[in-house]
Amino acid sequence: MKLNQPIKLLRTVILAVTITVFTSEKSRGDTLPVITSGHTDVGVNYEDDAWDLHVHAEDLGEEFAPDAVWIKVGTGARTSVPLGEAYGFLGTAGAPLWVLPATHQDGLVYLGFGTEEMASGIFMDDTVNLSLQSVEGPGDFIVYINDMFGNPVVWYNSRDGLDTNDVHSLTAGGHSHVNWVFTVPGQYHIHFQASGILKSTGEMTTSSVADYLFDVGNLPQLQLSKNAEGLVLTWNSETNAIYQIQSRADLTLSDWQNYGNSVSGTGGQISMPLTNDTQCLFFRVEAKYLSTN
Amino acid sequence: MKCYYFFGIFLLSSIISVSAQCVQFTREHVDLLSFHWDGTNLSLVASDDTHGINYVSNQCAVVCPESMKFTLPAGTPLGNSGDPMWILPQSSYAGVPYIGISAEQLPSGVFQDSLLIELKQVDGPGQFMVWQTTSFGDYNVRMNTTDGIDTNDVLTPFVGGHEHYNWGFTTNGIYHVYFQASGVLLSDSQRHYTPITPFTFFVLPLTPFEQWETNQWGGESDTNIIGMAANPDLDSLPNLLEYACGRSPTTFDGGSFFTQSFITTNGLDFGMVSYKQSDKASDVICEVLAGYDLNTTNGQLLTNIVNTMDDGTNTQVNVLDFIPRNETSQRFYKMRVRLKQ
Numbered sequence: 289m290k291l292n293q294p295i296k297l298l299r300t301v302i303l304a305v306t307i308t309v310f311t312s313e314k315s316r317g318d319t320l321p322v323i324t325s326g327h328t329d330v331g332v333n334y335e336d337d338a339w340d341l342h343v344h345a346e347d348l349g350e351e352f353a354p355d356a357v358w359i360k361v362g363t364g365a366r367t368s369v370p371l372g373e374a375y376g377f378l379g380t381a382g383a384p385l386w387v388l389p390a391t392h393q394d395g396l397v398y399l400g401f402g403t404e405e406m407a408s409g410i411f412m413d414d415t416v417n418l419s420l421q422s423v424e425g426p427g428d429f430i431v432y433i434n435d436m437f438g439n440p441v442v443w444y445n446s447r448d449g450l451d452t453n454d455v456h457s458l459t460a461g462g463h464s465h466v467n468w469v470f471t472v473p474g475q476y477h478i479h480f481q482a483s484g485i486l487k488s489t490g491e492m493t494t495s496s497v498a499d500y501l502f503d504v505g506n507l508p509q510l511q512l513s514k515n516a517e518g519l520v521l522t523w524n525s526e527t528n529a530i531y532q533i534q535s536r537a538d539l540t541l542s543d544w545q546n547y548g549n550s551v552s553g554t555g556g557q558i559s560m561p562l563t564n565d566t567q568c569l570f571f572r573v574e575a576k577y578l579s580t581n
Numbered sequence: 582m583k584c585y586y587f588f589g590i591f592l593l594s595s596i597i598s599v600s601a602q603c604v605q606f607t608r609e610h611v612d613l614l615s616f617h618w619d620g621t622n623l624s625l626v627a628s629d630d631t632h633g634i635n636y637v638s639n640q641c642a643v644v645c646p647e648s649m650k651f652t653l654p655a656g657t658p659l660g661n662s663g664d665p666m667w668i669l670p671q672s673s674y675a676g677v678p679y680i681g682i683s684a685e686q687l688p689s690g691v692f693q694d695s696l697l698i699e700l701k702q703v704d705g706p707g708q709f710m711v712w713q714t715t716s717f718g719d720y721n722v723r724m725n726t727t728d729g730i731d732t733n734d735v736l737t738p739f740v741g742g743h744e745h746y747n748w749g750f751t752t753n754g755i756y757h758v759y760f761q762a763s764g765v766l767l768s769d770s771q772r773h774y775t776p777i778t779p780f781t782f783f784v785l786p787l788t789p790f791e792q793w794e795t796n797q798w799g800g801e802s803d804t805n806i807i808g809m810a811a812n813p814d815l816d817s818l819p820n821l822l823e824y825a826c827g828r829s830p831t832t833f834d835g836g837s838f839f840t841q842s843f844i845t846t847n848g849l850d851f852g853m854v855s856y857k858q859s860d861k862a863s864d865v866i867c868e869v870l871a872g873y874d875l876n877t878t879n880g881q882l883l884t885n886i887v888n889t890m891d892d893g894t895n896t897q898v899n900v901l902d903f904i905p906r907n908e909t910s911q912r913f914y915k916m917r918v919r920l921k922q
């Protein structure tokens with residue numbers, strides 16, 4: 289690596305089971321506020337003849353437009369698909385998942401759906417439908433609840449495509465806590481659309497598509513520094529994960545090659561000295577998330 | 582012959598203000614056990630999130646509909662496979678109360694994050710349980726009266742937090758469930774307690790008598806008011822007798838519940854006791870007992886019902902003694918009222 293040339297770094301996460309590659313990019317909305325914990329609702333309201341889909345942060349006492357705030361799915365949300373046929377809809381047993389649970393877990397956003405602001409009598413049967421229109425992100429998105437005996441009941445699941453099954457009814461004045469599942473860390477844009485039949489006219493009214501933002505997990509951030517011995521790559525790590533630095537000389541003409549040996553995550557910073565300083569190299573880090581089962 | 586009239590059991594009670602005002606939660610999102618701090622005292626109130634109203638515990642009741650009666654599957658810690666269980670679920674069901682707990686009303690920076698809600702007592706026809714199932718179906722049982730009630734029967738909410746649980750009942754009926762909440766103040770590091778506070782659940786279907794109780798007192802739990810032998814209106818008629826004869830237990834309207842007369846048969850006079858039973862009180866049994874002295878524990882049950890007349894509201898029953906009147910002995914009659922088992 290020539291020191292007088294700019295060092296170009298990329299970071300990439302490759303998941304062990306899904307083999308989905310995510311390349312981090314500068315995302316739109318990186319300067320938006322982030323909700324990291326507390327009771328929060330994806331709010332659906334209809335008032336003054338207009339839809340109002342929003343994010344209601346109960347603890348902050350604030351409402352945000354859907355695309356005006358990131359909802360953080362912290363590293364504490366990381367888990368794995370459990371054994372058993374009942375949870376096959378989440379993926380292969382052992383595959384990594386990031387789940388905001390339907391039960392309150394300290395340090396995670398306790399996220400629900402809220403129609404509490406919606407007055408009774410506006411819609412037929414006081415019911416509106418909320419459909420999942422599309423998912424933009426590195427992985428799949430699933431919403432489900434557990435019944436009183438623990439059986440999962442799926443509301444939305446992009447793993448099997450999005451269709452008329454990815455619609456759920458919400459009742460005016462209601463409130464629900466659900467499990468929010470992401471299969472790959474990274475940033476997601478989840479697009480919901482509400483609709484309902486107005487009681488006054490019998491006509492269907494449909495909201496515009498709302499863009500909800502989720503920032504999932506804690507992707508390793510490669511950093512380059514220089515000490516007395518030379519250049520060092522460092523990145524943040526998680527336990528139960530294996531990291532492999534990869535490099536290539538050209539972003540388009542050469543293949544990624546492993547650079548050094550893989551390293552087990554410690555939950556802290558990992559450093560790797562660079563030994564090859566003879567050329568300009570691009571680096572990325574591959575993370576394999578191991579089963580937590 | 583002298584006849585004395587006794588009405589069941591008497592219970593002296595202090596004068597208690599009786600209020601039938603009661604909100605029944607049938608489909609709302611309610612944080613039933615909500616911490617409330619007024620700067621001096623901690624209390625538990627029911628917070629109706631749907632309508633944004635707080636209720637004192639005896640002014641509200643939660644209705645668990647018959648549609649939420651389930652059969653336990655195999656492998657749960659809740660009971661045997663096949664056992665019935667009425668459940669108010671942790672996930673929202675349309676048309677069913679969605680019952681949670683909350684410390685959202687506590688001001689921040691006042692309490693340590695060591696809040697407790699302890700189960701203290703359950704008055705009801707069955708067992709009471711509180712549990713969550715996790716994202717992957719594991720059970721987290723937090724309260725369960727089948728093994729008694731102790732310090733393990735506790736919920737631990739976060740300051741500013743909010744949670745939903747499954748609330749289970751092993752049979753239908755009225756349950757008065759007593760909780761005590763507490764929290765440690767940051768200012769004095771002392772644990773402060775709420776009063777032991779009863780919350781009422783109507784697990785459907787109710788018996789006619791339970792429905793009558795519900796209509797009279799709503800979510801009241803005080804046994805000096807709602808007990809079968811209580812006499813809150815101080816009119817000498819205990820509640821069960823008020824129910825049996827279709828009178829109000831909250832209005833002083835005392836007086837004889839039954840009358841005595843004589844019927845002459847073959848030249849002999851037989852005592853006859855007449856009473857009216859409310860047609861609505863279909864689950865109550867009224868019996869007339871006869872004896873030679875007041876101290877006779879039970880007396881003899883009179884079974885010779887000679888006439889009944891139903892006017893559409895009440896049924897008049899005439900019961901004949903089997904011992905004729907004579908000049909040398911006394912007969913005492915008393916009424917025994919009890920619920921059918």
